[in-house]
Amino acid sequence: MEQRQVYMDHNATTPLHPAVKAALTDAMEAFGNPSSLHALGRTAREQVEDAREKTASFLGASPDEIVFVGSGSEGNNTVLSILACASRHCTLRRDRGPEIVTTTIEHPCILETSKCLADRGVDVKFVDVDAYGKVDLDQLKDCVNERTAVVSVMMANNEIGTIQDIKAIAEIVHGRGAVFHTDAVQAVGKIPVNVRELGVDFLTLSAHKIYGPKGIGALYIRKQVPFCPLILGGHQEKGRRAGTENTLGIVGLGKAIEMRAAEMDDEAKRLLELKAALRKGIEERIPDVQFNGHPTDCLPGTLNVSFDGAEGEAILLYLDLEGIAVSTGSACASGSLDPSHVLLATGMPAEQAHGSVRISMGRENTEEDVAYVVEQLPDVIARIRDMSTAYKRDAQ
Numbered sequence: 001m002e003q004r005q006v007y008m009d010h011n012a013t014t015p016l017h018p019a020v021k022a023a024l025t026d027a028m029e030a031f032g033n034p035s036s037l038h039a040l041g042r043t044a045r046e047q048v049e050d051a052r053e054k055t056a057s058f059l060g061a062s063p064d065e066i067v068f069v070g071s072g073s074e075g076n077n078t079v080l081s082i083l084a085c086a087s088r089h090c091t092l093r094r095d096r097g098p099e100i101v102t103t104t105i106e107h108p109c110i111l112e113t114s115k116c117l118a119d120r121g122v123d124v125k126f127v128d129v130d131a132y133g134k135v136d137l138d139q140l141k142d143c144v145n146e147r148t149a150v151v152s153v154m155m156a157n158n159e160i161g162t163i164q165d166i167k168a169i170a171e172i173v174h175g176r177g178a179v180f181h182t183d184a185v186q187a188v189g190k191i192p193v194n195v196r197e198l199g200v201d202f203l204t205l206s207a208h209k210i211y212g213p214k215g216i217g218a219l220y221i222r223k224q225v226p227f228c229p230l231i232l233g234g235h236q237e238k239g240r241r242a243g244t245e246n247t248l249g250i251v252g253l254g255k256a257i258e259m260r261a262a263e264m265d266d267e268a269k270r271l272l273e274l275k276a277a278l279r280k281g282i283e284e285r286i287p288d289v290q291f292n293g294h295p296t297d298c299l300p301g302t303l304n305v306s307f308d309g310a311e312g313e314a315i316l317l318y319l320d321l322e323g324i325a326v327s328t329g330s331a332c333a334s335g336s337l338d339p340s341h342v343l344l345a346t347g348m349p350a351e352q353a354h355g356s357v358r359i360s361m362g363r364e365n366t367e368e369d370v371a372y373v374v375e376q377l378p379d380v381i382a383r384i385r386d387m388s389t390a391y392k393r394d395a396q
């Protein structure tokens with residue numbers, strides 16, 4: 001009998017939606033450069049602008065506030081790098097000091113950019129989170145002052161799924177005269193995101209986390225907010241991101257967003273039910289477990305769980321042998337044996353953080369998938385714990 005394949009690593013990436021695949025296949029015929037004035041060019045331009053309208057309308061933005069970028073990482077890098085930019089394209093007010101405020105649980109593309117800017121003389125402050133991964137708003141208030149140029153706080157965390165109160169944070173930031181960016185790569189298409197309601201100045205999203213292709217993302221840039229492009233060259237994207245447009249990627253992103261608009265609400269309900277069943281199954285069948293992240297303000301499909309006396313990497317590899325794909329921490333942090341910076345930031349001891357896995361479900365997952373994981377997991381954990389002298393010692 002063929003082994004069941006269960007993909008539960010949607011926060012790392014997602015399979016293409018069938019409608020996206022079909023849209024990409026169609027779009028492949030139109031190879032024109034959107035900047036060309038002839039018919040082929042105009043067709044490509046229409047495709048790009050159609051995707052821009054879909055993206056804008058899904059976010060409650062206007063189309064000229066959407067800039068397509070090469071990835072979520074590029075979008076995030078662009079916003080933070082505004083500070084280090086001194087080009088004639090830069091419209092940043094120079095009366096604000098060179099200071100960035102962000103948090104300890106951001107994605108590596110924010111953390112590494114922040115550290116790099118710190119090396120170049122920018123003051124960077126990292127705001128702490130509580131045990132559930134919620135940003136400490138009092139500390140945030142203390143950190144943002146008249147020298148702060150940009151504040152960046154992620155909307156939903158990729159490892160533990162915790163969702164921040166972005167509206168309240170944007171109010172605090174604006175009350176102190178700074179601009180506010182949110183990395184919404186994990187939020188857009190999973191929970192409602194409206195840029196006007198949230199009051200954000202910049203927002204980043206990425207297609208491959210929502211059943212679109214890899215290597216394409218978008219940046220929302222509120223009208224009149226100071227901006228400086230990261231990539232200079234031609235006049236593409238109204239001078240905000242040079243380089244011939246990735247038309248196929250953009251078509252795929254537009255279609256992915258259109259499908260999210262149609263499917264998101266029902267899917268969220270379904271995923272919450274699947275997650276409850278998964279959680280119950282784990283609780284009933286495996287002792288010494290702890291669930292991480294916020295109990296309610298959490299992405300519908302994300303479940304992060306720690307197993308005492310079992311290494312996350314070992315759990316991942318044993319589950320892989322059974323055809324189940326999950327992750328330890330973020331895809332970007334795996335490959336290193338350092339425990340997740342997110343779990344450590346919630347105050348979790350390193351040993352427990354090492355024993356954590358992230359299960360992130362998506363649109364193709366079914367009740368049968370959950371039942372299969374609940375069936376396989378107890379045996380996997382028991383086998384690993386049998387080999388762990390520390391767990392056996394504690395159990396005695």
Ligand SMILES: *Cc1c(COP(=O)(O)O)cnc(C)c1O
Pocket residue numbers: 011012071072073074076107109154156157158183185186206207208209215216217
């Ligand atoms: C995946 C991810 C990114 C990076 O997006 P890419 O398109 O893979 O570069 C940024 N932030 C968060 C929260 C993510 O989950």
